Amino acid sequence: MLTRRRFLWCAGASAGAMLVAPRLVFASAETDRRFVFVIQRGAADGLNIVVPYGDPAYAALRGPLAIDPSTAAKLDGTFALHPSLKQVAQMYAGKEALFVHAVASPYRERSHFDGQNVLETGGNAPYRLRDGWMNRLLSMLPAPRADAIAFAPTVPLALRGQAEVTSYAPSSLPQAPDDLIARVSQLYAGDAQLHPLWDAAMQARALAADARARQDPASLGKLAASFLAKPDGPRIAMIETGGWDTHSAQNPRLATQLKALDTMLAALRDGLAGHWANTTVLVATEFGRTAAANGTGGTDHGTASAAMIVGGAVSGGRVLADWPGLANASLYQARDLQPTTGLDTVIASAAGETFGIDPQRVGAALFPDGRTQRFGQRILRT
Numbered sequence: 001m002l003t004r005r006r007f008l009w010c011a012g013a014s015a016g017a018m019l020v021a022p023r024l025v026f027a028s029a030e031t032d033r034r035f036v037f038v039i040q041r042g043a044a045d046g047l048n049i050v051v052p053y054g055d056p057a058y059a060a061l062r063g064p065l066a067i068d069p070s071t072a073a074k075l076d077g078t079f080a081l082h083p084s085l086k087q088v089a090q091m092y093a094g095k096e097a098l099f100v101h102a103v104a105s106p107y108r109e110r111s112h113f114d115g116q117n118v119l120e121t122g123g124n125a126p127y128r129l130r131d132g133w134m135n136r137l138l139s140m141l142p143a144p145r146a147d148a149i150a151f152a153p154t155v156p157l158a159l160r161g162q163a164e165v166t167s168y169a170p171s172s173l174p175q176a177p178d179d180l181i182a183r184v185s186q187l188y189a190g191d192a193q194l195h196p197l198w199d200a201a202m203q204a205r206a207l208a209a210d211a212r213a214r215q216d217p218a219s220l221g222k223l224a225a226s227f228l229a230k231p232d233g234p235r236i237a238m239i240e241t242g243g244w245d246t247h248s249a250q251n252p253r254l255a256t257q258l259k260a261l262d263t264m265l266a267a268l269r270d271g272l273a274g275h276w277a278n279t280t281v282l283v284a285t286e287f288g289r290t291a292a293a294n295g296t297g298g299t300d301h302g303t304a305s306a307a308m309i310v311g312g313a314v315s316g317g318r319v320l321a322d323w324p325g326l327a328n329a330s331l332y333q334a335r336d337l338q339p340t341t342g343l344d345t346v347i348a349s350a351a352g353e354t355f356g357i358d359p360q361r362v363g364a365a366l367f368p369d370g371r372t373q374r375f376g377q378r379i380l381r382t
Contacts, residue, residue: 030142033278033313034228035354036237036268037134037158037347038261040285041116042244045299046306047291047337048254049085050099050319054078057291057326065250065293075099079319084258087266088310092317097310098379100346101321104287104339106369110301112245115286120158122344124369133366135161137351138236140365159238217264225271228279239264244285250298265310277312280354280380284343290335291326303336307346313354315381342372349375 052058053069054077072080073089079101081089091097107118107126114126122133139162181202188198220239227233241261246253261283269276288305310316324330324338332338344367351366352359363372 031235031355033354033356034235034237034272034275034280035137035351036224036228036239036279036281036311038239038241038265038281038283039116039119039156039158040244040261040283041240041242042112042246042285043115043287043289043301044244044257044285044305045246045250045254045289046101046103046285046304047289047299048250049082049258050075050101050306050308051080051082052078052101052323052326053080055323055326057328061292061326063293065297065299075319078323079321082254082258084255085262087262087269088308091265091269091310095317096312096314097308097316098314098318098320100307100309100341101319102304102324102337102340103284103307103343103346104304104341105343107287108303110287112286112301117157119284119286119343120156122367122369129368131161132156132158133347134158134236134238135163136366137362138163140357140362141235141355156238156240217260218267221264221267221269222271225268225275229272229275246289247294247298247300248296250293269310269312279311280313280350281310282347282350283308283310284347288337291331291337292335303332304339305337307343309346309350309379313380315378320377344372345375346379348372350379353378353380 047058047062048065048067051067051069051072053067053072059066067080067082069080071083073083073085073092074080075092079099081092081099088097092099105115105119106124107115109115111126117126118124120132121129122136123129135158138159185198185202188194224237224239228235228237241257241264243253243257265281265283268281272279284307285305288302289299290302292299294300320341322340324340326337328334330338344363348363348366349359351357352362360372360374364370366372
């Protein structure tokens with residue numbers, strides 16, 4: 001049965017071809033700075049993304065999975081960037097990208113669901129907190145002017161909480177004609193309950209009118225930029241990407257994943273144009289993968305990984321790492337890259353610097369268990 005509420009949702013959703021995976025989430029606030037969180041669901045292999053080619057144990061541990069440093073962009077004397085990340089390498093050369101290695105949330109088990117719950121809620125254990133750190137970040141910003149918008153059937157946990165979030169999901173239905181839209185608008189004009197819902201759906205429809213989103217990465221980046229660049233558009237965004245769980249055939253699969261991520265980030269940069277100078281994009285995963293290759297051409301669930309931060313506001317051209325090394329005695333539980341930097345600390349620093357709020361204060365609000373520390377180095381340009 002098509003209820004009135006369901007009809008409103010469908011009408012709003014039919015504005016354009018939204019993505020199911022990846023998915024986007026937006027929130028609005030009165031600020032000229034933009035903060036984007038890209039989650040890599042599935043545990044991305046940081047050791048083959050930001051490659052520690054200078055570590056003497058890397059090649060032996062990885063065997064045929066080891067990235068040939070001659071094909072990768074050298075970042076410094078220890079690290080190189082996976083060859084699929086060509087646009088990100090250009091951002092790094094232009095000092096608009098930096099990487100934080102050996103980074104992890106407090107989670108130390110190997111369940112995707114539990115690890116993502118810890119990452120998105122900001123708790124120190126799975127299911128301890130019910131809301132997400134991005135929702136708490138939104139409440140810290142001045143004068144929010146609009147509900148958050150989720151381009152997904154459900155809102156990702158990182159943005160759930162007290163701030164209202166409107167879902168904007170894909171529809172297989174054809175675009176609603178303007179005449180129908182006008183008649184339904186008149187129908188609900190006097191309805192105190194449904195008129196605000198309809199009005200919100202129409203605002204989302206107007207924002208997406210020119211985006212023509214499709215499921216390819218370039219269109220995803222363009223769509224995100226089209227929202228973020230508008231004067232009355234959102235200033236906080238979340239983009240979900242999946243498919244990072246590479247137990248087998250890792251090299252070709254990871255190359256494809258990274259090429260898509262690279263394309264999406266470049267399209268976001270190009271679409272934002274002058275607004276890129278005020279943008280910070282944080283890319284992170286729930287945990288890393290094993291240091292050694294497994295027997296099926298892949299890697300298994302691990303602990304520490306690498307995070308990347310890109311944007312015109314970023315003080316880039318650096319790899320920030322308290323590198324623990326890959327010698328057997330240095331590995332976590334004799335199998336994983338040892339975490340030496342808290343991902344929560346990185347998030348608090350990136351978000352706090354973006355919006356001009358003390359990162360310690362941001363850390364206390366976003367990660368209320370009180371475990372965040374001052375990062376020690378600025379992430380953005382002063």
